[in-house]
Amino acid sequence: MSPPVKVLGHFASPFAHRVEVALQLKGVPYELIQEDLSNKSELLLANNPVHKKVPVLFHGDRAICESLVIVEYIDEVFDGPSLLPSDPYDRAIARFWSDFVDKLTVPFWMAHWAEGEAQKTLVEEVKQKLALLEVQLKGKRWFGGDTIGYVDVAASVLGPWLSMVEEVTGVVVLDEEEYPALRRWSKEYNSYEALKQCVPDRGQLAAFYTERKEKYKMIAKAWLKQ
Ligand SMILES: N[C@@H](CCC(=O)N[C@@H](CS)C(=O)NCC(=O)O)C(=O)O
Structure with a gap:
């Protein structure tokens, strides 16, 4: 056991x-x-x-x-469905895109909280990277194809956090017209039956971040200065 x-x-x-x-x-x-x-x-x-x-x-x-x-x-x-592909090449590609989306997570998040000119520059940088991710997903249900896998897990911030942070900050970086595949993925992820037990309650998430709005703006400001 x-x-x-x-x-x-x-x-x-x-x-x-x-x-x-x-x-x-x-x-x-x-x-x-x-x-x-x-x-x-x-x-x-x-x-x-x-x-x-x-x-x-x-x-x-x-x-x-x-x-x-x-x-x-x-x-x-653990047993159960594999998250990483079994083929070494496919596995390397999955790791590449997981690393890509991992490195994009914090800039994507900060782009919603930043303000002024610094925000504009950051949003542009983030959008260029999102466009590369959009191409990866186009025509597929999940990043790896028909089955949810490692890259989908890595892309968590584009799941329940996406529409919540847009609502709380009023900023939309990943708009529907430019990134239809990523938007569709986000909706599917949030309502995916197998994840029901662990997708955070949207209202609770929104309340948490709304209460700390000023704090997150300060964090973004400090992060941009690094
Ligand atoms: N690269 C880390 C990032 C983890 C991370 O940033 N966790 C945040 C919560 S979202 C944290 O614990 N922050 C506490 C702190 O920065 O003091 C991972 O993938 O596990």
């Missing part, structure tokens, strides 16, 4: 969500522990001393950090 699986996460984190999605798709039972990111627990600090971020996966007494590393671990260790 497999040791117990626990996820240290946060309901508003698209990175922690990736881990839950992987576990749900594999059919692995797990316990979700909600971290208080404004007052980090000993459990988080002791098990992710390098980044001090969620998610952390516990498999028995072993801890693993970094969402995409965790997703690959889950894919290798």
Whole structure:
């Protein structure tokens, strides 16, 4: 029998969500522990001393950090449908696009919270990258074809977080006309039966970010200065 699986996460984190999605798709039972990111627990600090971020996966007494590393671990260790393709070339391509979408996640998110001229430049940069992602998805249901897989899991921020952040900030980066495939993907992801248990409640997400609107604008400002 497999040791117990626990996820240290946060309901508003698209990175922690990736881990839950992987576990749900594999059919692995797990316990979700909600971290208080404004007052980090000993459990988080002791098990992710390098980044001090969620998610952390516990498999028995072993801890693993970094969402995409965790997703690959889950894919290798547990039975159930494979998230990464079996062919080495296809696997390399899936890793390439997962890395691409992972590196786009924070700029995409910040593009909604940034303001002024800096925002315009950031939106343009992000849009060019989204256009490359749109081409990847065109004509396919999921990034890997007919079955949901690794790149879809990596693209979590374009799922439940997309229309929510648009509503809260009033900014639309990924508009329907320019990116119809990505918009369609987002809707399908949000209503996908197999993910029902872990897709966060939209109202709760919106309330969380609305309450912290000014904080996220400040975070975006600081991030742009880096
Ligand atoms: N690259 C990390 C990113 C994780 C991350 O940024 N987590 C955020 C929540 S969305 C966090 O824990 N932030 C706490 C902090 O920055 O202090 C991953 O993929 O796991």
